Amino acid sequence: EEALSGTPENPIVFHHGHLDLDSLTSAEGLQLPQSVGGGLYLGSLTSAEGLQLPQSVGGDLDLHSLTSAEGLQLPQSVGGDLNLDSLTSAEDLQLPQSVGGGLNLGSLTSAEGLQLPQSVGGGLYLGSLTSAEGLQLPQSVGGNLNLYSLTSAEGLQLPQSVGGGLNLSSLTSAEKAKIVAERPDLLIY
Numbered sequence: 001e002e003a004l005s006g007t008p009e010n011p012i013v014f015h016h017g018h019l020d021l022d023s024l025t026s027a028e029g030l031q032l033p034q035s036v037g038g039g040l041y042l043g044s045l046t047s048a049e050g051l052q053l054p055q056s057v058g059g060d061l062d063l064h065s066l067t068s069a070e071g072l073q074l075p076q077s078v079g080g081d082l083n084l085d086s087l088t089s090a091e092d093l094q095l096p097q098s099v100g101g102g103l104n105l106g107s108l109t110s111a112e113g114l115q116l117p118q119s120v121g122g123g124l125y126l127g128s129l130t131s132a133e134g135l136q137l138p139q140s141v142g143g144n145l146n147l148y149s150l151t152s153a154e155g156l157q158l159p160q161s162v163g164g165g166l167n168l169s170s171l172t173s174a175e176k177a178k179i180v181a182e183r184p185d186l187l188i189y
Helices: 171-181
Strands: 165-167
Touching: none
Parallel strands: none
Antiparallel strands: none
């Protein structure tokens, strides 16, 4: 709490380490610094109402209980992982231009309106997408790319580079074989 005792007249501009606020269920009255050097953990927030996030987070940003992006203004840059695992829709979602770690959008059921960063430094988790319709993947994914619920490869444009494995386990073996032939540079499973 002490780390957040700034006032509107005298705001805290920078917080060096991690801010673990996982026990907070509401952002009401919360004054966060403009910049957090480490991770920012807000894992219990289910709504972004009243949430003013820093402009930059050097480490992880954990918002894994958020079910809607309504009113959510994400930082321009997140240096570590960005966890939005409970979002089911990309409506109102404005992702940072750059995510240095992994990006978890594991509950997203549609890519409609989804604007992914051009580059994700870690893994990209889109495990609930069944269709690639409207999906514009980053040019580069540094870790694993998880699309294990995709039932058709129709319209799938893969990144230029994927540093880890590519999970397409729900595709037919014929569709997988076609991708393997086209992209021998990728580790597909």
